[in-house]
Amino acid sequence: MDNAPTPSEPLSTLQPGQRGKVTAIVLPGASRGRIMEMGLTIGATVEVVRFAPLGDPMELKVRGFHLSLRKADAAGIQVARL
């Protein structure tokens, strides 16, 4: 655990091209498990690639592959911007 916690923000607020490190996942159990198994674990680096043409969902890059997630769910993932 870090002694000086880095300020974190919801993943959904990041802009395309910005990257962050996952610090917490605050979602219902089943969703949290699925997100983590897809590689979005605490400490993983995630990059926002783009938003879908209608503004939602968003495309993320994590562990070398591309994943799509809605903004509402991404709001439950806290990241420290890199």
Add this chain to the structure above:
Amino acid sequence: MSDGIFRRVAIAGNPNTGKSTIFNALTGLRQKVGNYPGVTVEKKTGKFFSSHGEAMELIDLPGSYSLQVRSPDEAVARDLLLGRIAGVPRPDVIIAVVDASNLDRHLYIAAQMLELGIPVVVALNMVDVAEEHGLVIDLMALRERLGVPVIPMVASKGTGIIELKQAVSRTPLHKPEQRAQLPIVYETELAALGKKLPYSAETARLEAMLLLSLDDTGLAEQCDPAHRADVAAAQARLRTHGIDPLAAPVDARYDWVAAICTAVIHRHGEDSDGLTISDRLDIVLTHKLWGWLAFLGMMTAMFLCIFLVAKWPMDWISAVVDAVASWTKAQMPDGDLQSLVSDGVIHGVGAVVVFLPQILILFFFLGLLEDSGYMARAAFIMDRLMSRVGLHGKSFVPMLSSFACAIPGIMATRTIENRKDRFVTILVAPLMSCSARLPVYTLMIALLLPAAGLWQKAGIMLSMYLLGIVAAFGMAWLFKKTLLRSETPMLLLELPPYRAPAIRGIIQRMWERGVIFLRRAGTVILALNVLLWALLHYPKPADPAAPESERIANSIGGRAGKMIEPAIAPLGFDWKIGIGLVGSFAAREVFVSTMSQVYDVADEDEDKLLDRVGTAMAAEKRDTGAPMFTPLVCLSIMVFYVLAMQCLSTVAIVRRETNSWRWPLFQIAYMNALAWLASFLVYQGGKLFGWQ
């Protein structure tokens, strides 16, 4: 073993890793598609021979990211590996297919496979792509770290298939000894809980882990009440140690995988942050403007092919069916048997088989979109719209497919993870205007506006399609709010790199689906057609020389038409249209041929038949002397056909896919009620405005 199978081999891995390609390369054409007992998940098995000539069974497990269950497909993969399916033994060895170009992520599922207590062989596929990316994988080190054989492969070129076969043929096979290490406290809890569970020593650890990973809702739904308290207590103890029972195994596996990757992967050149071809394609294909254009272009191309290209084989099939029917007629003496065989059996089944070309073309396109990786982008683009009514981007494809035919559409819902969402999609899919409604629309539009230009006719046709779409979305929204109430499901969709689709595999899958459809046509649909034929032929009129129209009027079907007349009169329909509605239950386009029998017209040429039925119908008068088929009545009939559930083949498929009669019966009830109501509003509302 009794059935001569030396070894059962299961092949598992993430989606998009070339699993099917390896399956096809190993088994060739010795494949079989069936169903797992009690569920509607396809069971695909094949046979191949070991390096020593023994017969081996290969089981293709549905692509899965984890043993934590999300969709019915994934549940089957898990249950089979854990030996939970009665009558299906656990496999003797697992081939874990991983993508060499992205080991960090793909080794995760392999890490889970190593925890099953079953020998594992890792198929390291797409090593050529990894090399292109400048990755060199130290195979010796990887084998040592994983403790199992690792076979480098390029499955699309057949490289490594022989070596893979050798690896799974070897005797004895060793159970894996390496795996991700959990905190000691966690292992202690797993051991203690595992002893209380009714599973073998081999699977108890993983079963216990699956239970500890559940949240309270999951526990209530999936855990045997006898163990719930034990699981909850163990979870509480872990939390006092600062361990998250759900996150710990996931973290442990990813940490283990990351450590292996650091040790075995060497990067050549600098870590290129450049864009891959796939990334460049996505810039266009998910672009705010170009993305939509590409999407619309692809969908238009697909439908043009379905309607235009399929027209020729469909005409051939109709011609063959007609020829066979008239040949049979000529060979057999006049009578009931002759009529049963030619009208009931041959024409009845022909009416369904005629859709085979459309279904095959649709499956070909769907396979192309799926295999190339575009399907995930379509869901990505459409998700915003679908989520407005509470559905998932993945519901888009089944609904789109239903424009051709609801049957493949409903079969395509299997990729939807959440059961409730899958059922909502199944319930509304037949509201999309399928191609069987086209002949009915064509006939009605010709009667409605005989003098209208092509654009006006096309406009009416389009508005019928739009009515179906609006109804489908409206009902989906309603069902999500009421009957199948659930949160809009989470979208967690991999956007795999674009790949050149494997045409051979697509054709093979297309053919398998076609066979499933034909098998239905040969059994259930055949039986229903014979029944329908009997309804329209018995009892026979007293005078054997009576014209066709009188025979039908006297039949049970005709009487049914008269019986339902009071119910359909408010829609502007008489009993003759009622017979057409009854007949449409075999397939909607049968309306045209039923009407031809009702109005006693016949023509060998199908195109001319449509014209002549139209002429006869246009001349039809009510008892009052007013014309029967006024524009308002025609409109009312069309609206009815847009919304009504009349297709028995769809009913049979819905029964199969939902594994219960409840859903198809409900579907019939709600769609027909909706159709009646809408036609009522059109007809009575129109009359109020003084239209005819």
